[in-house]
Amino acid sequence: MCGIIGFVGREQAAPVLLDGLARMEYRGYDSAGIAVRSEARGLQVRKTKGRLQALSDLVHGGADVEGTLGIGHTRWATHGEPSDVNAHPHVSESGNIALVHNGIIENYLEIKEFLLCHGVTFTSETDSEVVAQLLEFHYNECHNMLEAVGRVLRRIEGSYALGIICSDYPNALIAARKDSPLILGYGEMGNFIASDVTAIIKYTRDVVYMEDREIAVVTAEGVDVFTSDMTPVVKEHHQVDWDVTAAEKGGYPHFMFKEIMEQPEAIRRTISPRIREGRVVLDDVRFTAEDMEKFSRIFIVACGSSYHVGVVSKYNWQRLLRRSVEVELASEFRYSDPLVDEHTLVVVISQSGETLDTMAAMREAKRRGARTLAIVNVVGSSIAREADDVLYTWAGPEIAVATTKAYSTQLILMDLLGLYLADLLGTVEKAEYDSVLTQLQALPDQMQRFLDGFEDVKYFASRYFNHNSVFYIGRNLDYAMGLEGSLKLKEISYIHSEAYASGELKHGTISLIEPGTLVVALGTHEALFDKAMSNVVEVKARGAEVLALTTEPLRERMEKIADATIVVPRTHPILQPSLGVVALQLFAYYVALQRGCDIDKPRNLAKSVTVE
Numbered sequence: 001m002c003g004i005i006g007f008v009g010r011e012q013a014a015p016v017l018l019d020g021l022a023r024m025e026y027r028g029y030d031s032a033g034i035a036v037r038s039e040a041r042g043l044q045v046r047k048t049k050g051r052l053q054a055l056s057d058l059v060h061g062g063a064d065v066e067g068t069l070g071i072g073h074t075r076w077a078t079h080g081e082p083s084d085v086n087a088h089p090h091v092s093e094s095g096n097i098a099l100v101h102n103g104i105i106e107n108y109l110e111i112k113e114f115l116l117c118h119g120v121t122f123t124s125e126t127d128s129e130v131v132a133q134l135l136e137f138h139y140n141e142c143h144n145m146l147e148a149v150g151r152v153l154r155r156i157e158g159s160y161a162l163g164i165i166c167s168d169y170p171n172a173l174i175a176a177r178k179d180s181p182l183i184l185g186y187g188e189m190g191n192f193i194a195s196d197v198t199a200i201i202k203y204t205r206d207v208v209y210m211e212d213r214e215i216a217v218v219t220a221e222g223v224d225v226f227t228s229d230m231t232p233v234v235k236e237h238h239q240v241d242w243d244v245t246a247a248e249k250g251g252y253p254h255f256m257f258k259e260i261m262e263q264p265e266a267i268r269r270t271i272s273p274r275i276r277e278g279r280v281v282l283d284d285v286r287f288t289a290e291d292m293e294k295f296s297r298i299f300i301v302a303c304g305s306s307y308h309v310g311v312v313s314k315y316n317w318q319r320l321l322r323r324s325v326e327v328e329l330a331s332e333f334r335y336s337d338p339l340v341d342e343h344t345l346v347v348v349i350s351q352s353g354e355t356l357d358t359m360a361a362m363r364e365a366k367r368r369g370a371r372t373l374a375i376v377n378v379v380g381s382s383i384a385r386e387a388d389d390v391l392y393t394w395a396g397p398e399i400a401v402a403t404t405k406a407y408s409t410q411l412i413l414m415d416l417l418g419l420y421l422a423d424l425l426g427t428v429e430k431a432e433y434d435s436v437l438t439q440l441q442a443l444p445d446q447m448q449r450f451l452d453g454f455e456d457v458k459y460f461a462s463r464y465f466n467h468n469s470v471f472y473i474g475r476n477l478d479y480a481m482g483l484e485g486s487l488k489l490k491e492i493s494y495i496h497s498e499a500y501a502s503g504e505l506k507h508g509t510i511s512l513i514e515p516g517t518l519v520v521a522l523g524t525h526e527a528l529f530d531k532a533m534s535n536v537v538e539v540k541a542r543g544a545e546v547l548a549l550t551t552e553p554l555r556e557r558m559e560k561i562a563d564a565t566i567v568v569p570r571t572h573p574i575l576q577p578s579l580g581v582v583a584l585q586l587f588a589y590y591v592a593l594q595r596g597c598d599i600d601k602p603r604n605l606a607k608s609v610t611v612e
């Protein structure tokens with residue numbers, strides 16, 4: 001995700017900013033920039049798409065920009081593709097104010113329209129530039145920078161960590177945050193702001209954590225923190241006690257683990273800008289209820305884990321839309337002479353937006369006249385550019401080869417889209433719509449609670465890591481979730497594993513069950529729990545060791561049959577796979593850890609599959 005650093009002190013700022021940005025490279029980014037101010041040269045802004053090295057080359061390691069006050073940013077695109085102009089810092093029209101931003105401004109379009117009406121010209125497509133321009137607008141009204149910042153913060157909605165410098169306010173950095181982390185660092189050579197301790201740990205371990213809606217004024221001499229109504233706040237200082245080497249993955253042992261832990265925050269980002277006044281609002285879907293009525297066929301097309309999202313969504317969309325929904329592997333769809341025409345909606349799902357089979361399937365669908373809608377994580381990727389409509393998952397950069405947070409955000413976005421389309425068609429009862437939406441908003445906290453204590457999953461991984469073959473069984477949404485759990489296990493631990501619809505076992509697979517075979521029994525789908533249990537009894541009868549996954553209300557019944565049980569929080573049935581899958585990701589992770597596997601870069605696999 002994006003990274004922020006700011007410095008004001010007694011040394012040249014640019015080398016410090018470049019060094020701090022380099023330490024946040026692990027977060028992933030697609031462009032970077034710095035803004036430095038000096039008395040003689042004013043505000044100097046340099047930014048570029050691509051690697052940090054390109055930025056460093058542009059400013060000759062910092063030698064080309066002069067000044068002891070500055071801000072820097074690594075961007076991971078959310079609004080507007082990766083490009084030089086969309087990179088931060090963003091500068092106001094007069095060139096007086098430069099700003100870096102992490103987060104998403106939810107009402108940026110409305111503010112942009114307001115500013116356009118007042119003659120403001122924009123150079124980028126970003127929500128962040130809107131904040132810089134709005135700040136200048138208010139500054140021109142009140143001629144007081146702090147007052148202008150306060151007015152902006154009262155007007156913007158969404159999440160932000162902001163670092164601001166202004167020519168008329170030459171000795172200070174201004175920082176503010178809401179729902180996006182920002183810390184203040186107190187150093188010998190000067191003071192800092194940063195979105196991530198790693199950026200400044202080389203210079204100081206003395207930090208203060210900003211709280212939501214606080215504003216900080218940082219100078220070379222000190223730091224003042226205020227509440228939103230400018231009441232001074234006395235902050236507690238913390239000493240960072242971990243080593244710089246632990247910081248490469250933000251303190252986590254693996255990117256996969258970090259990304260698992262980031263899921264509550266990632267899905268919050270996916271959800272919150274898209275729910276307004278009790279309704280799902282998808283500004284980027286440009287087809288109407290009439291268009292939707294005309295679609296006689298709906299396909300969901302993807303590869304790997306993205307395909308597994310499609311399998312879950314097929315069940316959910318059929319329930320919500322009362323339409324037949326087909327889910328296809330992109331590599332099969334493209335060569336299947338698919339029955340697709342102008343009355344077909346084809347939804348493609350891809351984290352990278354570059355998967356060749358998915359891309360080719362989408363092109364084939366378009367060639368046959370279908371309307372295409374892409375669910376993509378990487379902004380400006382090929383699939384995102386070519387689809388008729390695109391919805392971004394906003395999961396942030398995913399570095400581990402095994403997807404976790406991208407899967408979860410895709411699933412959540414498909415749930416939102418399902419509700420949205422059902423609303424257009426009028427196929428969902430209000431009570432059901434409201435119930436899913438309410439529980440969707442509660443989901444990030446439920447997931448966080450699960451992630452706050454999963455010692456049992458770790459223990460079961462240590463108990464079962466030696467198995468050579470594992471079967472995941474379940475019905476309906478549990479089966480769909482099992483497909484992903486099984487893929488996670490096989491790709492990172494190299495254990496052979498398969499997912500089966502429980503009802504299929506008797507048609508062949510049950511012959512593979514012998515004493516000691518590990519079966520992961522998924523029993524979270526209440527409507528079919530009894531049926532699923534009878535299949536668990538069948539494998540138990542043949543000597544299987546059963547590790548079960550269920551919810552609290554079903555725990556007691558499950559524990560009577562299973563050898564071990566993992567319990568996840570209960571939610572609306574449509575959303576239940578989003579909570580269950582997190583336990584399966586963790587199980588795969590800890591099994592792979594026990595087996596000493598290269599978790600982030602499993603053998604033979606690539607993050608983005610751009611070949612057939």
Ligand code: M6R
Pocket residue numbers: 303304305306349350351352353354355358401402403404487491605607608609
């Ligand atoms: O970038 P995409 O979502 O299109 O990638 C699709 C698959 O290659 C991907 O999900 C793959 O299966 C992952 N390694 C699963 O963890």
